[in-house]
Amino acid sequence: MDLQGKKITVIGAGIGGLTAALALKQRGASVHVLEQAEAIKEVGAGLQISPNGMAVLKALGVDGALKKRAVRADAVELRDYAAGRLVSRLDLGLISENGPLHPTEYYFVHRADLIDVLAEAVRAAGVKVLLLQQVETVVPGDRPKVMMANGAEMIVDLVVGADGLHSKMRPVLNGTVAPFFTRQTAWRATVPNTMAHPDVAQVHMGPKRHVVSYPLRGGELVNIVAVQEQVGWAEEGWHIPDDPANLQKTFKDFGGAVRRMLTEVSDVRKWGLFRHPVAPVWHKDHCVLLGDAAHPTLPFMAQGAVMAMEDAWVLGDALEKAEDFASGLAAYHARRVGRVTKVVDTASKNAWKYHLSNRPLRMAAHMGIRMASTLAPRKMMGQFDWIYLHDVTKE
Numbered sequence: 102m103d104l105q106g107k108k109i110t111v112i113g114a115g116i117g118g119l120t121a122a123l124a125l126k127q128r129g130a131s132v133h134v135l136e137q138a139e140a141i142k143e144v145g146a147g148l149q150i151s152p153n154g155m156a157v158l159k160a161l162g163v164d165g166a167l168k169k170r171a172v173r174a175d176a177v178e179l180r181d182y183a184a185g186r187l188v189s190r191l192d193l194g195l196i197s198e199n200g201p202l203h204p205t206e207y208y209f210v211h212r213a214d215l216i217d218v219l220a221e222a223v224r225a226a227g228v229k230v231l232l233l234q235q236v237e238t239v240v241p242g243d244r245p246k247v248m249m250a251n252g253a254e255m256i257v258d259l260v261v262g263a264d265g266l267h268s269k270m271r272p273v274l275n276g277t278v279a280p281f282f283t284r285q286t287a288w289r290a291t292v293p294n295t296m297a298h299p300d301v302a303q304v305h306m307g308p309k310r311h312v313v314s315y316p317l318r319g320g321e322l323v324n325i326v327a328v329q330e331q332v333g334w335a336e337e338g339w340h341i342p343d344d345p346a347n348l349q350k351t352f353k354d355f356g357g358a359v360r361r362m363l364t365e366v367s368d369v370r371k372w373g374l375f376r377h378p379v380a381p382v383w384h385k386d387h388c389v390l391l392g393d394a395a396h397p398t399l400p401f402m403a404q405g406a407v408m409a410m411e412d413a414w415v416l417g418d419a420l421e422k423a424e425d426f427a428s429g430l431a432a433y434h435a436r437r438v439g440r441v442t443k444v445v446d447t448a449s450k451n452a453w454k455y456h457l458s459n460r461p462l463r464m465a466a467h468m469g470i471r472m473a474s475t476l477a478p479r480k481m482m483g484q485f486d487w488i489y490l491h492d493v494t495k496e
């Protein structure tokens with residue numbers, strides 16, 4: 102389908118929305134983005150961009166700009182919580198899919214830097230990004246209507262709902278389903294890198310808790326995500342401040358580098374981890390969902406933003422290759438739903454592996470991981486080839 106001149110509204114200037122705006126604009130569409138915030142900004146936090154995400158950024162021509170602001174990851178290290186003893190190290194430098202080894206492109210990036218890179222590219226391409234534009238609802242149809250909280254309305258050819266976890270478009274297509282509280286709470290913070298954190302992602306595994314840490318911005322900062330199993334309720338939302346003392350108290354028996362990291366925390370956000378079903382309906386008439394609006398995921402595979410970027414690319418590609426919107430949106434859904442469902446399920450199953458509370462069981466599990474990563478490191482890493490080595494731009 103020739104997208105030249107087709108009017109497309111993207112709701113949300115987050116990672117998925119900006120990537121979609123760029124992918125659609127590069128194919129000739131007339132795109133504008135509606136963002137409820139007063140500025141395109143991001144909270145201080147890190148993201149891991151695996152090779153499958155870098156493939157999308159490369160196809161859009163923004164990988165070079167991102168690499169200048171990112172840290173290239175050497176490895177993932179699993180460490181025992183008490184003294185930080187190394188249990189296993191999995192090299193990310195070289196990877197293969199039953200063939201010759203080749204270097205990987207696995208990066209750590211500050212969310213604000215990724216958003217900046219995408220926003221600059223989007224504006225340079227001629228996309229209009231309109232701020233302080235809160236969408237109230239959408240009326241699907243051949244010419245869908247976007248209704249704003251300020252009473253304004255607009256009618257376009259296609260509406261892309263990239264409005265995240267609390268999407269306004271998802272319930273229009275799917276109704277509302279209450280999410281399931283996983284009885285896990287997470288904190289996230291960035292701290293100055295006073296502990297000379299290496300260019301690796303470290304997973305510090307303790308009973309019913311784990312901490313993930315990795316460097317950002319040329320190693321200036323360290324990103325921390327700390328997860329605890331708990332029975333009590335915690336609110337879902339990424340911006341709820343908490344007292345750093347609560348984080349420090351919860352992880353006070355963690356030694357090694359974690360102890361140092363946690364003493365550096367002066368500003369921390371806390372949120373409850375919820376499981377949401379993948380949306381049964383992704384598109385109706387000329388309205389379509391992507392990213393967290395369609396399939397929010399737990400953070401344990403670090404793939405939420407990367408899946409949103411993959412969605413965005415495939416949406417542009419599927420529309421360009423289709424004869425009309427209906428077949429293009431159906432093709433987009435068919436190409437994405439299996440993969441994202443598998444990623445969401447894998448993330449849902451992953452946390453317990455780090456959280457064994459029974460000491461002999463934990464020691465045995467750690468021994469197993471150590472032996473597997475020493476004897477068959479490729480096999481250990483290769484279990485995730487289906488995620489990392491898949492390139493949606495070559496589908």
Ligand SMILES: Cc1cc2nc3c(=O)[nH]c(=O)nc-3n(C[C@H](O)[C@H](O)[C@H](O)COP(=O)(O)OP(=O)(O)OC[C@H]3O[C@@H](n4cnc5c(N)ncnc54)[C@H](O)[C@@H]3O)c2cc1C
Nearest residue numbers: 113115116117137149236264265392393403404405406407
């Ligand atoms: C602690 C943590 C760590 C993570 N780590 C990783 C990682 O390492 N790698 C990874 O790939 N993913 C990671 N993720 C997940 C990732 O951040 C999300 O999956 C991703 O941001 C989703 O992108 P999105 O564009 O769908 O939504 P969002 O980034 O949430 O963007 C939605 C946008 O829509 C706007 N909006 C919302 N409602 C409206 C409205 N009504 N009108 C107008 N605008 C609206 C919002 O203001 C926002 O700008 C992590 C998440 C968390 C919480």
